[in-house]
Amino acid sequence: MVNLKPLFEIQRALDEKIIAKHGLYQQNLIPKKILALQVELGELANESRCFKFWSVKPPSPREVILEEYVDALHFVLSIGLEKGYDQVVRVQKRQTEVPEVEAFRQVFDCITRFAETEDSQAYQALFQSVLDLGNRLGFSWEEIEQAYKKKNEVNHLRQEQGY
Numbered sequence: 001m002v003n004l005k006p007l008f009e010i011q012r013a014l015d016e017k018i019i020a021k022h023g024l025y026q027q028n029l030i031p032k033k034i035l036a037l038q039v040e041l042g043e044l045a046n047e048s049r050c051f052k053f054w055s056v057k058p059p060s061p062r063e064v065i066l067e068e069y070v071d072a073l074h075f076v077l078s079i080g081l082e083k084g085y086d087q088v089v090r091v092q093k094r095q096t097e098v099p100e101v102e103a104f105r106q107v108f109d110c111i112t113r114f115a116e117t118e119d120s121q122a123y124q125a126l127f128q129s130v131l132d133l134g135n136r137l138g139f140s141w142e143e144i145e146q147a148y149k150k151k152n153e154v155n156h157l158r159q160e161q162g163y
């Protein structure tokens, strides 16, 4: 089982800062966070180049791909906090053999299902699919946690600097 508690707490502090700074109290930000997650996943797929059968260019450097991945992870955590699912979600580290394109498709499928129901089961499946994608892209959980924390600090600074 992955211990998500530390990341949820870090995410909560950032989300609260963004809400305060932009005056977003009481607003339902879920639709925007879902689209943001889809956009980040598109950017991630672009950097991985896993679908570009027409090109011989290699993927972006590993760290660039990891940075995109943790942007997506921010929005997954943020959605869970807004729905109050941070206490109930249970995900595991596991090996996935599916092709990268299939791992992306599974995440997008889970997003679609979550968008329809917004229930905790769909959220859990979404979170697991995002972890499976991270594994498929070759990242360990330790690497993901570290990169997440680094980008989180950048996000705090950007908010303070009137981004």
Ligand SMILES: O=c1ccn([C@H]2C[C@H](O)[C@@H](COP(=O)(O)OP(=O)(O)OP(=O)(O)O)O2)c(=O)[nH]1
Residues within 6 Å of the ligand: 014, 015, 018, 070, 071, 072, 074, 075, 078, 151, 155
């Ligand atoms: O409520 C929110 C809103 C945003 N973020 C984070 C997620 C992500 O890590 C970052 C937004 O992505 P990015 O840094 O790519 O922002 P951008 O405005 O699209 O960047 P750029 O202008 O560089 O394209 O902010 C949160 O954690 N919670």
